Each structure stands twice: as structure tokens, then as C-alpha cells.
Amino acid sequence: MADDTYYMKQALMEAQKAAEEGEVPVGAVVVCRDRIIARAHNLTETLTDVTAHAEMQAITAAANALGGKYLNDCTLYVTVEPCVMCAGAIAWAQTRRLVFGAGDEKRGYQKYAPNALHPKTEVVKGVLVDECTRLMKDFFRSKR
Amino acid sequence: MADDTYYMKQALMEAQKAAEEGEVPVGAVVVCRDRIIARAHNLTETLTDVTAHAEMQAITAAANALGGKYLNDCTLYVTVEPCVMCAGAIAWAQTRRLVFGAGDEKRGYQKYAPNALHPKTEVVKGVLVDECTRLMKDFFRSKR
Numbered sequence: 001m002a003d004d005t006y007y008m009k010q011a012l013m014e015a016q017k018a019a020e021e022g023e024v025p026v027g028a029v030v031v032c033r034d035r036i037i038a039r040a041h042n043l044t045e046t047l048t049d050v051t052a053h054a055e056m057q058a059i060t061a062a063a064n065a066l067g068g069k070y071l072n073d074c075t076l077y078v079t080v081e082p083c084v085m086c087a088g089a090i091a092w093a094q095t096r097r098l099v100f101g102a103g104d105e106k107r108g109y110q111k112y113a114p115n116a117l118h119p120k121t122e123v124v125k126g127v128l129v130d131e132c133t134r135l136m137k138d139f140f141r142s143k144r
Numbered sequence: 145m146a147d148d149t150y151y152m153k154q155a156l157m158e159a160q161k162a163a164e165e166g167e168v169p170v171g172a173v174v175v176c177r178d179r180i181i182a183r184a185h186n187l188t189e190t191l192t193d194v195t196a197h198a199e200m201q202a203i204t205a206a207a208n209a210l211g212g213k214y215l216n217d218c219t220l221y222v223t224v225e226p227c228v229m230c231a232g233a234i235a236w237a238q239t240r241r242l243v244f245g246a247g248d249e250k251r252g253y254q255k256y257a258p259n260a261l262h263p264k265t266e267v268v269k270g271v272l273v274d275e276c277t278r279l280m281k282d283f284f285r286s287k288r
Contacts, residue, residue: 048211049208051200068192069188084228084232085236086229088232089194089229092195113260
């Protein structure tokens with residue numbers, strides 16, 4: 001059985017793709033019963049769409065794969081703490097578990113909407129936090 | 145020059161379409177310099193996608209119409225107070241004005257994320273509140 005570190009590595013591979021496309025490097029995967037059912041990375045610049053965060057696309061793709069709206073048997077892995085928008089979507093989807101890597105003090109949901117998640121959603125923080133943070137820092141440093 | 149009531153009526157027409165499709169009746173339009181550049185209604189059931197709220201689709205469509213991510217010259221009209229997810233999207237889009245009809249005590253952003261919006265976004269509440277509320281009440285009554 002694969003563990004949180006394994007799936008976060010998969011999310012990091014998605015984030016790396018985003019970086020290579022000039023996007024803020026955030027990646028996500030959705031796992032249902034030990035199978036990855038959706039992979040996505042941030043595409044806000046490519047799609048000219050502020051809603052195209054990795055998590056939003058992963059939720060849409062996972063629902064599509066499952067044929068149902070709810071992810072109550074799924075874990076969403078994302079390299080960076082979700083923003084308010086994504087936390088709201090994670091709540092609507094009744095996601096069973098949320099696992100994220102780096103925190104986001106500026107835009108993360110914990111600051112602006114600490115109760116935004118569904119009360120039953122289990123949250124795990126800091127998985128591969130160094131790798132997730134480094135990818136973000138390298139990206140923003142290269143943009144300066 | 146059309147006013148907020150006129151544009152909210154257009155959003156109500158979208159909400160009515162949602163009701164006819166068996167969707168929770170929420171409608172939205174985006175107006176830029178006195179022109180409607182996007183119309184949308186809730187499609188969560190039809191698309192099997194919790195992210196398919198009227199506002200999310202309206203923001204995506206408006207950005208597409210403008211060829212740019214930001215709505216800082218636009219007003220988003222929506223028949224019901226946005227949820228946390230949609231408020232987050234409205235913030236990312238740097239929407240200049242948000243006008244909504246009915247409040248939503250259970251799911252509205254004001255309760256869970258009162259600071260979710262961009263600080264520069266002007267908010268107007270209660271436009272055609274009776275019509276917007278009635279559409280929601282009638283819908284949920286018919287579902288019982």
C-alpha cells in the first residue's frame with residue numbers, strides 16, 4: 001500500500017510540470033482506494049483563468065472519473081496549502097482527506113477561512129514540505 | 145445606462161433556467177462597461193461537478209471574453225450570496241464590484257470567510273432580494 005509520501009511525490013511531479021510551463025508550481029493528485037484517479041497542475045496563466053488551480057481541476061477530473069460529485073472516499077494531495085477558493089471546493093466535494101506539503105501564510109485557507117473545510121475532512125500537513133517549498137521558492141526567485 | 149436592478153433581472157433569468165433544469169436556482173452575469181460579457185447558471189448536477197457554480201462559470205467565461213484573467217473593470221451580479229469557494233474566485237479575479245440578491249446564512253462567505261474578498265471589491269447586497277429568495281424557496285419546497 002502506497003503512503004502519503006509516495007502520492008505527494010506524484011503531486012510534486014505535477015507541480016514540476018507547472019513550473020516548466022511558467023505556472024506557479026502547484027500540483028495535485030486525487031487517490032481513491034490506493035489508485036490515482038486524477039492528476040492536475042496549476043494552469044491559471046495557460047488558460048487565462050484564475051479558477052484553474054491544481055485542486056479545482058483535480059476535483060473536477062476526479063468526479064468525472066468516479067461518475068459522482070463526492071470524494072468522500074478520496075484523498076486529495078496538493079503540494080501547497082489550498083487557498084480559500086480551493087478549500088471551499090474541497091468542502092463541497094466532501095473530500096475525506098486533504099494532505100498538503102508547504103503552508104501558504106499569504107493565501108492559505110487556514111488564515112482566511114479556518115472553518116471552510118467539511119468538518120469530517122481529515123487534514124495532514126507538511127508531507128515533503130521541503131521539496132514543496134523549494135519548488136515554490138525556486139520559481140519565484142527565477143521570476144525576479 | 146442600465147442599473148443594478150436591470151442586471152440582477154438578467155441574473156434571475158439565468159437562475160430560472162437552472163431551476164427548470166433541476167439545479168439549485170442561482171444565476172450570474174458579469175458586466176463590463178455596461179455590457180453583459182458573461183451569463184451563467186448553476187450546473188453542479190448536470191456536470192456532476194461541485195465547482196460548477198454560476199459564479200465560477202461566469203468568471204471563467206468573462207475572462208475568456210476579455211482575453212485576460214482580471215475583472216477589475218467588471219461587476220459580478222449573482223442572485224444568491226456567494227459561497228466560500230466563489231468568494232475566493234471573485235477575489236482572485238480582482239472583481240471590482242459584487243452585487244448579490246439573497247443572503248445565504250448557511251453557506252455564504254460572510255459567515256465563514258468574511259475577509260475572503262479582495263479589499264478593493266465593492267459589495268452591494270439585497271438587490272431584488274425578494275425575487276431571488278422566492279426562487280430558492282420555491283425550488284427547495286418542490287424538492288420536499
